Amino acid sequence: MQADELLVLVAKGDQKAFEDLYGLVSGPVFGLVRRVVRDPAQSEEVAQEVLLELWRSAARYDPGRGSALSWVLTLAHRRAVDRVRSARAAGEREMREAQRANGPAFDQVAEEVEAGLEREWVRRCLDRLTTLQRQSVTLAYYDGYTYREVAERLSLPLGTVKTRMRDGLTRLRECLGGAV
Amino acid sequence: MTVLFRRSELHSLAAPYALDALDPREYQRFEKHLKRCDSCAAEVRLLREDAVRLAWNTAAPPPVAMRDRVLMAVRTTPQEAAPGQTAQGPQPHPRAAQQPLPGMRAVRPRPSRLHGLLSPLAATTAAAALVVAALFGVQASRTQDELDQQRTQAREIANILAAPDAAASAGRVSGGQSINVVASASERAAVVTPAGLGNPTNGRVHQLWLMRPEVQPRSLGLFEGDTPLLATDLNPDATSLAVTVEPQGGSPQPTSAPVVQLALKSVGFGE
Ligand SMILES: [Zn+2]
Numbered sequence: 001m002q003a004d005e006l007l008v009l010v011a012k013g014d015q016k017a018f019e020d021l022y023g024l025v026s027g028p029v030f031g032l033v034r035r036v037v038r039d040p041a042q043s044e045e046v047a048q049e050v051l052l053e054l055w056r057s058a059a060r061y062d063p064g065r066g067s068a069l070s071w072v073l074t075l076a077h078r079r080a081v082d083r084v085r086s087a088r089a090a091g092e093r094e095m096r097e098a099q100r101a102n103g104p105a106f107d108q109v110a111e112e113v114e115a116g117l118e119r120e121w122v123r124r125c126l127d128r129l130t131t132l133q134r135q136s137v138t139l140a141y142y143d144g145y146t147y148r149e150v151a152e153r154l155s156l157p158l159g160t161v162k163t164r165m166r167d168g169l170t171r172l173r174e175c176l177g178g179a180v
Numbered sequence: 181m182t183v184l185f186r187r188s189e190l191h192s193l194a195a196p197y198a199l200d201a202l203d204p205r206e207y208q209r210f211e212k213h214l215k216r217c218d219s220c221a222a223e224v225r226l227l228r229e230d231a232v233r234l235a236w237n238t239a240a241p242p243p244v245a246m247r248d249r250v251l252m253a254v255r256t257t258p259q260e261a262a263p264g265q266t267a268q269g270p271q272p273h274p275r276a277a278q279q280p281l282p283g284m285r286a287v288r289p290r291p292s293r294l295h296g297l298l299s300p301l302a303a304t305t306a307a308a309a310l311v312v313a314a315l316f317g318v319q320a321s322r323t324q325d326e327l328d329q330q331r332t333q334a335r336e337i338a339n340i341l342a343a344p345d346a347a348a349s350a351g352r353v354s355g356g357q358s359i360n361v362v363a364s365a366s367e368r369a370a371v372v373t374p375a376g377l378g379n380p381t382n383g384r385v386h387q388l389w390l391m392r393p394e395v396q397p398r399s400l401g402l403f404e405g406d407t408p409l410l411a412t413d414l415n416p417d418a419t420s421l422a423v424t425v426e427p428q429g430g431s432p433q434p435t436s437a438p439v440v441q442l443a444l445k446s447v448g449f450g451e
Contacts, residue, residue, distance in 0.1 A: 013376065015251075015254060015255065015350070022255070026242045026244060026247065026250075027239045029242075030240055044242070048250055056260055058259065059259065059262035060262070066228070066229060070232045073235045074232060077200055082320070122236050134365065138234075140199040140200070141231060144202065148203065162193070169198065169226075170271060173229075173233070
């Protein structure tokens with residue numbers, strides 16, 4: 001059965017359907033969360049919360065709004081981004097304190113935008129974007145930065161980043177569009 | 181700062197929104213805007229699908245133990261009613277109102293209260309933490325006393341779930357009403373979660389009973405909505421759990437036939 005059909009059963013309290021749904025989506029959910037959150041233990045925690053949230057909130061899935069997998073991954077992405085931002089905020093506080101204690105500030109803008117992209121075709125399509133489009137999109141989606149943070153990291157005006165994000169996503173659609 | 185939120189500026193937030201790249205304040209503003217702006221709503225639907233393509237190449241096998249934890253947690257976790265349907269089933273989820281699923285519109289960010297509650301339990305078991313998340317999500321806690329009581333209950337639930345002999349079972353009747361139980365014979369305890377019981381009319385209540393051979397049923401407590409009940413000091417010879425509808429405040433002994441009954445043999449009792 002497809003994820004879409006399973007979600008409908010899950011919404012009715014069908015635990016067997018949830019087991020099947022778990023089989024279909026746990027890999028994509030865990031992988032995406034880990035890509036954003038990085039830390040393995042925290043990734044596992046977030047992925048579990050997302051999967052349990054699917055059980056709890058299955059009734060909210062509206063097939064008219066898109067595929068079940070999109071819905072699930074959109075949820076997973078949002079939770080992963082929430083986690084990485086709060087971890088980052090805590091880390092930055094610690095770093096500021098460490099800097100006060102240890103003297104000169106150090107710049108830790110280390111770009112690893114391309115790291116860990118396993119599958120060739122998404123990479124190939126990403127490669128077709130301009131550098132700024134690619135960086136804007138991946139810093140936001142894979143690394144959980146807000147567009148304001150992306151603008152800061154790339155030293156670009158806010159308007160430029162927003163435009164690059166939209167153009168980048170649109171070009172990705174053109175490149176990957178047929179490959180569903 | 182308000183200058184940044186001119187309407188024309190808001191239109192341009194569709195792509196960052198689709199990438200989850202707005203800060204909480206802008207996120208809220210844009211969600212409001214989405215309700216009024218059809219072109220942004222249409223654009224967001226498309227861009228969201230585009231963003232999800234970026235997840236195509238990130239799939240990875242989750243840790244094997246995660247499956248058991250999630251499936252176990254599911255057995256004790258109440259579900260939300262479908263939007264607009266409240267007569268039966270679990271109470272609307274306060275957290276859900278604040279953090280909508282994709283396609284739903286409400287307010288971020290997630291309340292930090294939950295994290296504070298989860299962390300002391302994280303060491304026990306992840307399944308327990310999930311159950312606690314569900315518990316605390318369902319109940320709108322108000323007083324410190326209630327919070328403390330819930331923490332204690334959460335710890336006890338964690339112990340049951342962590343017991344080596346913890347086993348799960350579900351009793352279902354027609355109409356979608358059921359109770360799920362995770363029990364440990366060694367701990368002599370069980371977590372009992374109603375599903376779809378709803379609240380009886382006329383101020384009456386759902387009362388949970390422990391049934392034993394040749395002994396009067398013993399009350400294990402009253403359900404509040406679909407919040408799990410923790411049943412302790414269970415007798416090893418217990419044969420089943422039963423739920424009856426009773427007058428407000430509950431009864432010393434059942435006054436009606438059970439609406440749901442669940443045998444305990446499969447979870448290690450009755451010997
Ligand atoms: Zn608009």
